[in-house]
Amino acid sequence: MGKSDHITIQAILAGDKDAYRELVAQNSRSVFRLAYRITGNEADAEDVVQEAFLRGYRKLDRFESRASFSTWIYRIAVRCAFDRIGGRHMDSPGPVGSNSDAALEASQVVDRLPDPEPLMLSGEIGAIRELAMRTLTPMERVAFTLRHMEDCSLQEIALALDIDPNAAKQAIYRAVHKLPQRLAPLKVKA
Amino acid sequence: MKHLTEPELIEQYYGEDDFNAAQHLEWCRECAEAYAALQVDFAEFDSVAPPERTASYEEQVWTRIAPLLPAYPVKKRLTVARGLWLAFGSATACAVLIAAGFYAGRTREHQQPPRTAEVNVPSPPPARVIVLLSDHLDRSERLLVELKHARSDDPQTFPPLREEAGNLLRSNSKWRQEAEKSDDPDMVLVLSNLNDLLSQLANEQGGLNPAAIANLQKKMKANGLLLDVRVLRSRLPNQRTSPANLKGGAA
Numbered sequence A: 001m002g003k004s005d006h007i008t009i010q011a012i013l014a015g016d017k018d019a020y021r022e023l024v025a026q027n028s029r030s031v032f033r034l035a036y037r038i039t040g041n042e043a044d045a046e047d048v049v050q051e052a053f054l055r056g057y058r059k060l061d062r063f064e065s066r067a068s069f070s071t072w073i074y075r076i077a078v079r080c081a082f083d084r085i086g087g088r089h090m091d092s093p094g095p096v097g098s099n100s101d102a103a104l105e106a107s108q109v110v111d112r113l114p115d116p117e118p119l120m121l122s123g124e125i126g127a128i129r130e131l132a133m134r135t136l137t138p139m140e141r142v143a144f145t146l147r148h149m150e151d152c153s154l155q156e157i158a159l160a161l162d163i164d165p166n167a168a169k170q171a172i173y174r175a176v177h178k179l180p181q182r183l184a185p186l187k188v189k190a
Numbered sequence B: 001m002k003h004l005t006e007p008e009l010i011e012q013y014y015g016e017d018d019f020n021a022a023q024h025l026e027w028c029r030e031c032a033e034a035y036a037a038l039q040v041d042f043a044e045f046d047s048v049a050p051p052e053r054t055a056s057y058e059e060q061v062w063t064r065i066a067p068l069l070p071a072y073p074v075k076k077r078l079t080v081a082r083g084l085w086l087a088f089g090s091a092t093a094c095a096v097l098i099a100a101g102f103y104a105g106r107t108r109e110h111q112q113p114p115r116t117a118e119v120n121v122p123s124p125p126p127a128r129v130i131v132l133l134s135d136h137l138d139r140s141e142r143l144l145v146e147l148k149h150a151r152s153d154d155p156q157t158f159p160p161l162r163e164e165a166g167n168l169l170r171s172n173s174k175w176r177q178e179a180e181k182s183d184d185p186d187m188v189l190v191l192s193n194l195n196d197l198l199s200q201l202a203n204e205q206g207g208l209n210p211a212a213i214a215n216l217q218k219k220m221k222a223n224g225l226l227l228d229v230r231v232l233r234s235r236l237p238n239q240r241t242s243p244a245n246l247k248g249g250a251a
Helices: A001-013 A018-040 A042-058 A069-085 A101-106 A114-124 A125-134 A140-150 A152-161 A166-190 B006-014 B021-025 B030-045 B055-069 B073-109 B127-149 B154-180 B185-203 B210-225 B225-235
Strands: none
Touching: A001 A018, A001 B185, A001 B225, A018 A042, A018 A140, A018 B055, A018 B185, A042 A069, A042 B055, A069 A140, A069 A152, A069 B127, A101 B154, A114 B154, A125 A152, A140 A152, A140 A166, B006 B021, B006 B030, B021 B210, B127 B154, B127 B185, B127 B210, B127 B225, B154 B185, B185 B210, B185 B225, B210 B225
């Protein structure tokens, strides 16, 4: 981790709350980008940014100095975004092997996102893509986003989601299998 | 003929494939077409560009969360109280052990003939090192505070700053070397930054002038040196094991 980050964290833990501002400033944009890609809309992404930094602050005394703060807050943001799109209540990471296809198929995304109708009517490629992404389970959506858009390795995805790397791999396979199928009819409708 | 499966095509796309898959795609038209279709589908998801944030976005995030953050309790007070108890407990335990050892030794002395033996004397505790390093950081902190408040329209204050910087520069170089030996990266970083600043302060071409002071103040503020020195200083009494690795005094 950056040595200055380490010193900043020590200052925060010694009671200097304002020192956290520096870490927020360094990481807020990248956390927003990640959150937006996972949640698919600005309002939820902003909530994820706020929640991630609040959680990060509360857990700072458990932060291991071996890690980089940016990696650490990134993982927290992944978890927050996962929870935000319904992951906590749906296919939250369980024991290895618990993510069977049937279980995941049964647990489709809880649609906490805005009404899809305006998206559909807009006919834009971004909207079509977003509608296709909504057909994925939270686990599939996060794993695919991290792998495809954030260029994370399977190991990093597994760590961020607290699952086995093989489970992460399977979630990506399922997402890739579903997305083209969902995308094609939406394109026709648009 | 065995074609590539969808997972194998995905692995190929993400560069996790084995050599055989890549070779297979070169000569199998069916798989190459499936792979091309996969690439087209993936391309739909390549360009998810999040909306731009304003220039003051970082500040906005901080403004939103700052009121929700409770300050961590100041550790110094807790540590002092705890340290007193620990010191008291340790002293009591040592006294008991010494008394028991003395009594056992006396008893054994009477039972056995006297003999000479080599004793490994443990290295003395590094209290002196801690005191010297604390003193160095205290002086550095004072200098930085003076520099921070130095007024460009009061050049009389410049020569003492320069002189003290020169004094501190010599000892700082030695402490930095010791920190490098003891593998303490935080200490090395802060002392290196301090070294740069002291060096400029002490060796400014043509002496210190208002512009040079303003420049150094700006630099000190930018890298948060004063805070770093304070953090290191506050760390010393709590982490006696860390400076213990420092060999010998350097002041």
